Amino acid sequence: MAQTELIMKRITLFAALILSGFAAMGQEYEWKAAHMDGSRTGTISPSKDNVTEALGEFKGGKYVAPNGKTYGKRSIVGKTASIVMAAQPEMARVKDVIGYSPKSMTVTYPECALSNWFVDLLMARTEKLAGKKVDIGVANFRGIRIDMPEGDIILDDMLSMFPFKNQLVYVEHTGKQIRKILEEMAAGRFQVLGGVRVVAEDGKLVEALIGGEPIDDDKVYGMATISFLLSGGDGLTLGDNALKVTVFENEDIIDAVLEYVHKETAAGRPIEYEADGRVVVKDLKKKKRK
Numbered sequence: 486m487a488q489t490e491l492i493m494k495r496i497t498l499f500a501a502l503i504l505s506g507f508a509a510m511g512q513e514y515e516w517k518a519a520h521m522d523g524s525r526t527g528t529i530s531p532s533k534d535n536v537t538e539a540l541g542e543f544k545g546g547k548y549v550a551p552n553g554k555t556y557g558k559r560s561i562v563g564k565t566a567s568i569v570m571a572a573q574p575e576m577a578r579v580k581d582v583i584g585y586s587p588k589s590m591t592v593t594y595p596e597c598a599l600s601n602w603f604v605d606l607l608m609a610r611t612e613k614l615a616g617k618k619v620d621i622g623v624a625n626f627r628g629i630r631i632d633m634p635e636g637d638i639i640l641d642d643m644l645s646m647f648p649f650k651n652q653l654v655y656v657e658h659t660g661k662q663i664r665k666i667l668e669e670m671a672a673g674r675f676q677v678l679g680g681v682r683v684v685a686e687d688g689k690l691v692e693a694l695i696g697g698e699p700i701d702d703d704k705v706y707g708m709a710t711i712s713f714l715l716s717g718g719d720g721l722t723l724g725d726n727a728l729k730v731t732v733f734e735n736e737d738i739i740d741a742v743l744e745y746v747h748k749e750t751a752a753g754r755p756i757e758y759e760a761d762g763r764v765v766v767k768d769l770k771k772k773k774r775k
Contacts, residue, residue, distance in 0.1 A: 526562065527552025533580040536573050541566060579641040583743070584750045587757055590633035592626060595675045595764040599633050600626060602758035603742075604679035604709075607653060610741040611709035614733050615655035620695050620706040621663065622679030625719045628711070628738070629677075638756060643742055651711040653736045657729040660695075661702040666723065667693050675764050676719065679709070686767045711738060 523529055527550055531539035541550040548556045548563040556562040590599035608622035631646050658666075670676060671685035684692035693700050705728060712732055715724035724730050749756060 523552065526550035526554060526566075531573065531580075533573075533577045536570070540570055540573075543567075576641075579639065579644060581640050582637045583640050583643070584638035584746045585755045586633050586635055586638055587755050589635040590758065592629050592632060594626065595766045596678070596760050596762075598758040598760050599629060600624070600677040601679065601760060601763065602633075602756075603629060604677045605758075606745045607711070607738070607741055608679050608709040610736070610744065611653050611655050611733075612707070614653060614736060615707070615731060617655065618707050619655070619709045620680050622677075622709040623666075623714060623721070623723060624677040624679075624711060625714060625721070626677055627719060628713070633756070638746065640743075643746060644739065647738045647742055649713070649738070651713040651738050653733045653738070653741060654710050654712055654715060654723075655729075655731040655733070656708040656710060656715075656723055656727050657705055658708055658727055659702065660700040660704045660706060662726050663695070663706055663708070664690075664693060664700050664702065666721075671766075673720070675766065676714075676721065678764055682763050682765075684765045684767070 526541065528541065529539045529551070538551065541548060543549070543558065543563075543566075546558050548558060548560070548566045550556065550562075550566075556566075558564075558567070590602070591597065592599055604622040604624045607624060608619045611622075612619040628649060628651070629646060630648055631642070633646070634642055667681075667683055668690045671683070671690040672688045675683070675685070680695055682692065682694040682697075683690065695706060708723070710723050713719070714721040715730065715732075716722055746756060
């Protein structure tokens with residue numbers, strides 16, 4: 486996302502919260518969609534074609550909200566409305582409809598339709614860039630910042646879902662090293678995985694298959710991941726003990742995602758996916774305590 490768009494997005498979100506009567510509490514913030522109920526002004530999140538209807542307008546030095554209430558131009562509501570309206574021309578491009586999702590996809594642990602969709606498309610794109618077989622994919626749940634909406638998908642949905650500038654990476658690891666990575670995840674928390682089936686019980690890795698076959702400790706496997714996870718991001722150091730690491734400097738996550746969405750839309754296909762049981766986590770001790 487261009488810096489101007491990112492700034493405008495943050496201004497718009499902040500202003501929208503004020504217009505809707507929400508108050509931000511605490512000092513930790515997350516990137517997520519905010520529902521605008523229009524409790525004070527009747528405002529709704531505008532599309533590129535209904536700005537006046539959604540946000541209201543200024544008449545005779547007054548701000549006239551969509552619900553008909555009026556506020557002084559210099560009031561906090563009037564000033565906020567002015568900021569939001571001024572941002573709309575810059576935001577118009579990111580409101581273009583680029584795809585369609587027949588149902589929403591929500592991020593849930595240890596796997597879900599959205600996380601599977603994300604890592605599988607990264608694997609396919611990385612394999613194409615590297616010109617080598619990709620056997621396993623590893624991404625991070627925190628890298629998916631909002632859920633996939635039901636219905637029309639606008640560009641801003643994708644930019645908000647994947648706002649971070651992380652590059653695609655091809656890594657080669659021995660099966661022994663991959664097993665170690667998966668064992669460490671099993672002991673803590675699994676991240677987004679592709680190309681595998683893993684089962685963990687009480688923090689122990691009890692099954693690990695790549696391509697439907699048990700991991701061969703001596704075999705070299707191709708891995709698709711992102712630059713953030715190479716040296717400490719979300720507790721992962723996927724670059725450690727690697728036989729080869731290739732960072733595609735000109736290929737960010739969002740580039741791969743948008744290429745996929747545009748391609749599917751051009752072919753008349755919706756954006757949809759399913760969870761498939763690739764990651765199973767069992768807490769047998771918890772069941773016994775019950």
